Structure formats: C-alpha cells, structure tokens
Amino acid sequence: MDQKEIIRIEGLTKRFSGKNGDVVALEGIDLSINQGEIFGIIGLSGAGKSTLVRCMNLLERPTEGRVFVDGQELSALTEKQLRQARRGIGMIFQQFNLLMQSTAIENICFPLLLSGVNRREAEKRALELLEIVGLSDRRNAYPAQLSGGQKQRIAIARALANEPKVLLCDEATSALDPTTTRSILLLLKEINERLGITIVVITHEMRVVEEICSRVAILDASHVAEMGKVEEIFRRPKTAAARRLLFPGREQRAEAPAFGAKNQRMLRIVFDGMTPFEPVIANMVLVCGAPVNILFANTRAIEGKTVGQMIVQLPEAEDAVSRIEAYLNAQNVHYEEVTDDVL
C-alpha cells in the first residue's frame, strides 16, 4: 500500500533500572503506523504496552532506538522542540487525568492556553469540541460531577484541542462498562473518519481491537509477537501470544471432561461478520447429519453481525468430516483444523 507513514519506531528498547536490577520493558521493537489508520496494540498486563505508547510522545525516553512522528525524530529533539512536537500528539488515559479543580470547558481550554491561544479564542474552540463529543450541556460541570464515559469524552475533546495528527489512547476504555466502552469506541472511530486523525489504541481486550482497529500489533513479554491486519490475525493467529488473547480463560475450559482428549479432531470456525452464526452451525448439523461438540465459543454481535470464533470437536467418521468441510466451504465460512495446543 502506498499509505503515508506517520509513526515509525526503529529498534526500540526500554530498560528501567531498579533496586533489584534492570527491568526490560521493551526490546527490539520495530513498528510503522500509517496516517489515518486506527492501529491497535494489544497485550496482557505487563507486556509493555503503556511503555510503548509513552515512547511515542517521549513521556518515556527510549534506552535504545529511534522514534519518528510525522517525519520528526522525537528522540533527537531538545526539550523545547519536544514540547512543541507534543502539541501535535494528543493522548488519553485509562484514568482520564482531568484537572479536578477545573470545569469541563476549562479542561478543554487548558492545552490551548498552554500554547498561547488567548482565552476567548480558546473558549470558542472548546465549545466546538464539546459539540463534537456531545457534552455541550455539561460545559460547566466539574469532573467529579461527570460519569466515567463523560470524563473520557472531555479528555478526548481536550486531546483534540490543538488539532493533533495523532491520538494515543492508553487503555482508554478499560475503566468503563461495556456500553460506555462502545460509545467511546464509536466516538473514536468517528473522529478518525471525520478529522482524519491517526489513532493508536492500547488495550488488553480483543473486542476493542476487533471493533475499531484496522491493524494490530500483539505485544508479548516486551516483544512484538505478531503484527498485521486485524482480520488476518484474527483468522489465523500464528503465535501462542495471539491465541492467548483470542481465547482468554483457557485454564477453565481445559478442565472440561470432553476437552483435550487425544486423537480428537477439532475445527476452528471463524465468523468474520459476513455470516450469521447460529444458522450456520445448526444447519451444518442438520445438512451433514453429523453432531458436533462445541468446545469453545467466543462470539458476539457487532452491529447485527456475528464476529468471533468457535472450536468444535469433529465426529469420528471420515465422511461426516468431509461433509462438514464441504458445507463450510459452500457457506464461505473460514475454518481450519487445529490441534489441541491451540487452546
């Protein structure tokens, strides 16, 4: 693709030196993020996600490696130049980090006043931003009077105030309930589409990536385990790290009696939103005349479509298996045979 690159990370390593020796938070990270995309970085807790995103605006200084944003090598700038560059990079946080003693509108004016915009101008711009995030009526509320979702909306408005090219989101929805999470994700998507801002989304939740990201990097134990288009990684996770994120809670299911029996053939069926889930499995059983045992299902409806994965145990009879495969092929459903170490 001939897309313009907006963030590039080269050979990034970050070590923290502590009392009990060094902690390697990131090692040998290479990453390239295109202008206008929503890029996900997913990983388990402690994988180094926050450190990585904080290296993108140099809140954390890399131990080794280089960070480029919008053609500028951040890691080579002076403090003053860096402060200027940061105005073009918005950031939102899990805990919102609003000024608690300032109203919503004052919070949004804050970055504008920092960059020397006069108060009247700043307030005018803040009102526009309040409109974008749908909170015009709460402009004089203090953060303590707002819900979590509203606080994050104010934080988003604040991050957009200086018209950044990039918006970094560190677990921006992790403190929110599922419904609020969705509304914030939709808002981010809308901002991405309307304003063309590149968004980097850090999360430990696969559904956040599924919902809004075009590409994703899987961060595992300080390294990028896998990177690519979301659908591709979702269909065909190559690494154990990716599978762990796709199939959370593996320990629990491994105890199920039917599970993990040797010599059992299993199929992973992927629902990518093109096919409804229930009829496919029900019809497959009916049409093929072969019962299957559902070992695992992780699916949900997104905008009326089913997205997710299911693992079924195949019947022993060879001909039943080929009937099932033929049926899935005919339905254009993606599947693959898996061995029991996938879970």
Place this chain on the structure above:
Amino acid sequence: MMFSKEMLNLFLEGTLETFYMVVMSTLLAYLIGLPLGVLLVVSGEDGIRPMPVLNRTLGVVINLLRSAPFLILLVALTPVTRAILGTSLGSTATIVPLVIGSAPFIARMVESSIKEVDGGVIEAAQSMGASPMQIVLRVMLPEAKPSLTVGAAIAVTTILGYSAMAGFVGGGGLGTIAVNYGVHRYQTDVMLVTLALLVAIVQVFQEVGMHIAARIDKRRR
C-alpha cells in the same frame, strides 16, 4: 471579673498587634516557603525537573531550621533582627524570627500538599507540551489549592503560637501582655483573658480556613 478601661484598651491593642504580627509573618513566610516547597517537589527524584544536589541541600537546611526549638531560634536570631530593623523589640521586630522560624515548616507543608496532586494529571499536561513552569503554575498549584488552604490555616495557628512565645522576649501582642501581667505580676485573670483571646483567634482562623478549603474543593459532589 472587671477590668479598667485601660486594661480593656490594652487587650484590644494586644489583639490587634497579634493579628498584625501573625498576618504579616504568614504572608512573608509563604513568600519564602511556597517557592521552596514547590522547589522541593519539582527537584525531587520523581519530580518534573530532578535536581538531586539542590534537593538534598534544601532538605537538609530545612530540617536543621525545623529542628531548632522556636524559643531558642528566637533568641539566637536577635542579632539578625537588630541588624535588619535596628531593634529586636516590639511586634514588627518579632516578624523576623516568626518568618524564619515558620518558612521551613511551611515549605514542608506546601511540599506535601503538592505531592498529593495526581501524577496522572501532571503527565497529561506533559503530554500536551506543558513546560515545568506551566505545570507548576497551571496544574500543581491550582490542583493543590484546597490542601494548600488547609495548610495555611495550620500555618497561621502555629505562627500565632510562636508569636505568643515571643512575648517572653518583648515581642509585643497578647503574648507580652500575658508575660507582663500573668507571669511577672501574678495577675491570673489577665493571663486567662489573653489565653481566651488566643484560643478564640486560633478557632477563627481554623474554622475559616477549613470552611474555605471545603468550599473551593471541586472533587466532591
């Protein structure tokens, strides 16, 4: 108990003098203590502009000054006061030791108030390109305002206590009245009245301070 008109005048004068000393000393002590407190946080290990040598030096000096009992500091500082003002007697002269005695303690209180400010908010400001000075003026101080106000109420009452002690060395105000009449002339009633006035003043400052702090704090509700 009944007091003559002169006595009542004396009480009034003493009260006003005490107010004058305390208010002036508090203002001047904050002029020194507030920037020092900010500097302690900013230059600290996890501060926004770490300066280890300065931080440690400042810490040691403040601790030394704080560990000197005020009454001793008061006497030890007489030559300094005389050098500055020409006299070491009276309420204006007492302001000098009051300021020097309370500024280090105010610095520590300011330090702890500012340390309470959520690190995430400071980080957010940094992510927006705020300079250290902007962070101090636009984030740390405004966010710490309620806590700083509580600190100021405590500072005022502490300085009031110090000013009464200064009465023993001719410091003026209610302290001097208590010493002159209560200690030297055994007029217990006069001493009790000055004591009651001091307690009343402490209460007023404390109540007003706490009330303001609660009113300006937007974190609740």
